[in-house]
Amino acid sequence: MERSDGFNYGYAMNCTCGRVSVLSAEDYYVEADGAHMNCAHCGTSIHFGIAVAALRNQDDPALDDEAVTRFAWYHTSTEPDWPSSDYARRFIQDMEQNGHRPVNRAHYVSTHTTKALHLGTYETAVENMLRRMHDEHDGGSPFYLYRVAIELRPGRINPGYRDENHDDAAQLSISELDRDSLDAVRYLNVHEGTGLLSLAIRPEVITAVQRMPIPLPELALPPMPGFLDREITALAHAKDEMEAAQAKVESIPHGRRRMMYFGVYDDPDGLAKKAGDLEHRYIDLWNQLEDQLAEAYLPSASRPIRRDFNEAMGSWKSAHPTADPQTFISRYRAMAALIEKSPEVISELAHQPWRDLRSFGTRKRLKGRSQYL
Incomplete structure (x- = not known):
């Protein structure tokens, strides 16, 4: 099941009164009135931006725990075999080849190789790629688009959603998921697809992925x-x-x-x-x-x-x-x-073969440690 919102969306902003007001993409872009807007409910001036971004659709279907597993989720990566169980070894190898010697090597490696994986809508995945190209020196890197199927056990996803402005999700670790007895954290994404819900997950919940390099010259x-x-x-x-x-x-x-x-x-x-x-x-x-x-x-x-x-x-x-x-x-x-x-791109990806990861995830659970990216 697809969940798409396009690339011409407006924004929703929180007010101190507890209500949400909408803002056009044009006003957001030009930072109208010095990036200020009046609350549609109480008239208070809101200094708008990602710091007060709100969920665009209060009835987002991803709030339904059962629906979460029926959606096709998306991810972009420079890794051709994402999610890869070999990532930790390659991370250490690259670190050593680059002469990087952190003070606490074990902690540094663990921090960077045991993070939760992130999934979102197609639009969120594409925006993530654009951000990485500009902000993370990946302008010349090859990218792959992944379509992801997941399976969650009952009660293993957080109720409601985490607001990334108040409780960061970008660096969420597997140990934090372990601590809260969760397999997935639903969170408000304020960096890509601002105002949509994304997921931070442990790799084992991924049952299969479809992959293709992007962009597609034929499209x-x-x-x-x-x-x-x-x-x-x-x-x-x-x-x-x-x-x-x-x-x-x-x-x-x-x-x-x-x-x-x-x-x-x-x-x-x-x-x-x-x-x-x-x-x-x-x-x-x-x-x-x-x-x-x-x-x-x-x-x-x-x-x-x-x-x-x-x-x-x-x-x-x-x-x-x-x-x-x-x-x-x-x-x-x-x-x-x-x-x-985007519909043609999604259709092309949906016709790619699935890579089954269920037995792979089981082996990783038995080892008790996730080392994917």
Whole structure:
């Protein structure tokens, strides 16, 4: 059973009076009135944002304990074999290869290899990927989309839901689930799909997963002949001018060149200033191009989602510095399909073979320790 909310949602905000008021995505994006809104019930001014985000649907079907196990849940990961029982070994191996030597090695490893897993809606999973691309240096990483089936024993999920603003769920550990005799914690997600319910679970509740790499080139949005031709030409010209100017100051260390640009050091010929100005112009033209791409290829997404998408694509571009505008646009069209063609993406994933994890989970329970990511 699917549970979808799209990428053009509004927001719900808590007031000190205990009631909830709704806010449009546009007002949220522009931070209308200095990010303030009046409570629809008592008139009190609410300083809106994730710190006071509320459940968007007070009758969210995920509040039904039995329905939770009937939903298809989603997850995005850079791991091709998520959830992997081999994660702890690879974590230690990477730590040692990178020369990282924490003071309390055992505690550090345990903290990072025994966390609960997180599941959400399709939209939440896609937004999580966008955030990771921009915030966690995964702009150039391959991603996989997972569709997850779970099984919960009666009474092993928390009543109601945990509000992530007051009781953090992101770092929830297996030991905390053990302490509370739970297999899953339902929580209000305020970071992706703000206002929806997500799950933090012990790996053993996963019975099976379907997986596919994303994006899917065959679902890419169609190209628009002639679209942005003038902008692409201007961008190429700006790049040539920038590189020619930078070549004249390449012998000057980058840090000193920046100080010359800001007037801290002398720039007698104005070459550092010119190179800096042309670099800023080139960046501005790229930003304008990305804004136009969002208008054309993300018509169903709200402005906050478009912003997050473009930030993620900017990180992809940084990870692929030799990519030209046409290559970038091609990737943009493929990524945009995750938002604009979500039913087709879900359908494609739903037709992938299931990987059965039931016996795998049983073995892990017998060992008494979870080491998945």
